[in-house]
Amino acid sequence: MSSTHPGDALHRLLHAYKHAMRDASRDAGIDLPVSHMRMLKVVCHHPQCTAHDIATHWRRDKAQIARVVKELDHAGLIGIRPDADDGRRRILTPTAAGKRMFQRIADAEREAGARMVRGLSREAVDQFVELAEAMANNLRKS
Amino acid sequence: MSSTHPGDALHRLLHAYKHAMRDASRDAGIDLPVSHMRMLKVVCHHPQCTAHDIATHWRRDKAQIARVVKELDHAGLIGIRPDADDGRRRILTPTAAGKRMFQRIADAEREAGARMVRGLSREAVDQFVELAEAMANNLRKS
DNA sequence: ATCATGTCGTTGACACAGTCAACTACATAG
DNA sequence: CTATGTAGTTGACTGTGTCAACGACATGAT
Numbered sequence A, B: 001m002s003s004t005h006p007g008d009a010l011h012r013l014l015h016a017y018k019h020a021m022r023d024a025s026r027d028a029g030i031d032l033p034v035s036h037m038r039m040l041k042v043v044c045h046h047p048q049c050t051a052h053d054i055a056t057h058w059r060r061d062k063a064q065i066a067r068v069v070k071e072l073d074h075a076g077l078i079g080i081r082p083d084a085d086d087g088r089r090r091i092l093t094p095t096a097a098g099k100r101m102f103q104r105i106a107d108a109e110r111e112a113g114a115r116m117v118r119g120l121s122r123e124a125v126d127q128f129v130e131l132a133e134a135m136a137n138n139l140r141k142s
Numbered sequence C: 001a002t003c004a005t006g007t008c009g010t011t012g013a014c015a016c017a018g019t020c021a022a023c024t025a026c027a028t029a030g
Numbered sequence D: 001c002t003a004t005g006t007a008g009t010t011g012a013c014t015g016t017g018t019c020a021a022c023g024a025c026a027t028g029a030t
Helices: A006-027 A034-045 A051-058 A062-074 A096-116 A122-140 B006-027 B034-045 B051-057 B062-074 B096-116 B122-140
Strands: A078-082 A090-094 B078-082 B090-094
Touching: A006 A034, A006 A096, A006 B006, A006 B096, A006 B122, A034 A051, A034 A062, A034 A090, A034 A096, A051 A062, A062 A078, A090 A096, A096 B006, A096 B122, A122 B006, A122 B096, A122 B122, B006 B034, B006 B096, B034 B062, B034 B090, B034 B096, B051 B062, B062 B078, B090 B096
Parallel strands: none
Antiparallel strands: A078 A090, B078 B090
């Protein structure tokens, strides 16, 4: 009865995944919206990055980024300092608290990810990620 | 550089897909939010269904459903009539206009879907959908 | 019949996420 | 110095999902 269109499967999966992530985060005592977690992840993986880097690389709206950055800063999870070379840029770095929070998020994510792929082979999961990224690229460069 | 966690790939893909769907819909002159399109699809595939059917089967919030149903009704795309057997239930059926709209949506979706899977084998796509649904089920029944 | 309990659906209030346009501040080519 | 472009911020708005409270109806027990 489920349609053969990949779009529906996608919606269902992301919906379930967001739920699982929220539950796992709440269980871990993490009180951050998903977008903030994702942003913090990026900043931790790429310290010294700027809002513009995130906007172009992760294709997020810069307005959205500005808001999330402000709140992460206000929560003491990242630090913002001006770029000496370019007065417009603001360099984002995780604070110690931000790094700790990142670890907890990564744990929760790992746990949710493990539940998600339960019963599936390693190769299947790899192929899934590969296919997902191929599809995302297909949609973008058109 | 992309993480091995499936969650990120998922976010990126859904984001790109929603964009593609919105573009395709706008090109086709369809002026409906995604949630309304999805709801209309369900009603067209399952005429005589109730809001409760949708809530349980598609795991959507009943409040959300009530709102979308109201707007689809107001747009003349579906009809609502009381169930003779149970005065609480309201049976949803697509109108002629709703069916026509559904066809146009299906076309746009097919087009976006085709772009998304460009260059991928039929088997790969099938496996993707299969994996996505297996994962969604994993996350739910836990 | 009536009453307690449960279900279907609606509504209000809210949080989160994404988008667009206008704006400031700074950079740089000419 | 001026024109143009870029990084970032802010406001206003739409769409989506969630929670709680509620009205209307159904049903089983007494």
